[in-house]
Amino acid sequence: MLRISELVAGYGAADVLHGIDLSVGGGEIVCLLGSNGAGKTTLARCVAGLLKPRSGSVTDGGTRLDGLSPSQRARRGIALVPEDRGLFGGLTVADNLELGGFRHGRRHALDRLSLVVEIFPPLASLLPRSAGTLSGGEQQMTAIGRALMADPRFLVLDEPSLGLSPGMTRQILTALRALADDGIGIVLIEQNAALALGVGDRAAVLRRGRIAVTGAASTLLDDPMVINAYLGGRGSG
Numbered sequence: 001m002l003r004i005s006e007l008v009a010g011y012g013a014a015d016v017l018h019g020i021d022l023s024v025g026g027g028e029i030v031c032l033l034g035s036n037g038a039g040k041t042t043l044a045r046c047v048a049g050l051l052k053p054r055s056g057s058v059t060d061g062g063t064r065l066d067g068l069s070p071s072q073r074a075r076r077g078i079a080l081v082p083e084d085r086g087l088f089g090g091l092t093v094a095d096n097l098e099l100g101g102f103r104h105g106r107r108h109a110l111d112r113l114s115l116v117v118e119i120f121p122p123l124a125s126l127l128p129r130s131a132g133t134l135s136g137g138e139q140q141m142t143a144i145g146r147a148l149m150a151d152p153r154f155l156v157l158d159e160p161s162l163g164l165s166p167g168m169t170r171q172i173l174t175a176l177r178a179l180a181d182d183g184i185g186i187v188l189i190e191q192n193a194a195l196a197l198g199v200g201d202r203a204a205v206l207r208r209g210r211i212a213v214t215g216a217a218s219t220l221l222d223d224p225m226v227i228n229a230y231l232g233g234r235g236s237g
């Protein structure tokens with residue numbers, strides 16, 4: 001279980017997160033919704049070790065992660081797929097993927113690579129391509145694929161659907177559901193609430209740095225506040 005408790009974080013003098021409690025277990029997708037500036041990315045950065053919280057904790061199986069660098073957290077099995085995808089545009093897709101699996105031996109990396117291609121079949125023919133020439137959806141597959149190369153137990157994805165068509169978004173979210181069904185715990189930060197809640201198990205809505213609503217994803221799909229704020233009114237979106 002990856003658990004965020006009473007987390008307070010911010011930049012300079014300003015607090016952005018005001019005491020967040022959230023957890024994700026292996027095999028479940030927890031959607032984190034919220035409007036621009038609510039603090040979703042800030043929370044992801046605290047989990048990944050890119051931002052030091054002012055107080056509160058992130059624990060993995062009861063062990064506090066304070067002081068662990070992003071790469072140490074990645075080695076523990078906590079992977080972040082950042083909003084900008086973080087690919088090396090001048091390197092090939094294969095090289096980008098290999099970077100994600102660097103800590104394992106070559107044999108293991110090849111096994112992981114075939115798994116990644118199984119999850120995202122379009123990557124098979126793209127391996128020799130420069131990552132900078134990929135479409136948004138192909139880049140997102142590569143970014144998630146790179147995180148998967150390290151065999152993570154927990155994945156935090158920061159708006160994977162950003163800039164993607166609804167069809168491509170569905171394809172990515174379906175792949176995430178399959179990964180969760182295989183045991184990975186996923187925190188899915190999304191603006192596209194309807195699609196995210198469709199694949200999620202639980203969800204939380206972040207509003208101005210506080211969890212405003214939390215519950216089963218299916219319940220939130222019927223919550224008037226969520227419908228009005230994030231689903232564009234009942235029946236649409």
Ligand SMILES: Nc1ncnc2c1ncn2[C@@H]1O[C@H](COP(=O)(O)OP(=O)(O)OP(=O)(O)O)[C@@H](O)[C@H]1O
Binds near residue numbers: 011034035036037043
């Ligand atoms: N490096 C930074 N320095 C100062 N303020 C920051 C920094 N990064 C984010 N903020 C501020 O923190 C608040 C929360 O930002 P954050 O990126 O966490 O929100 P978000 O929910 O991910 O938004 P979005 O959906 O637009 O990505 C915003 O007011 C933002 O301007």
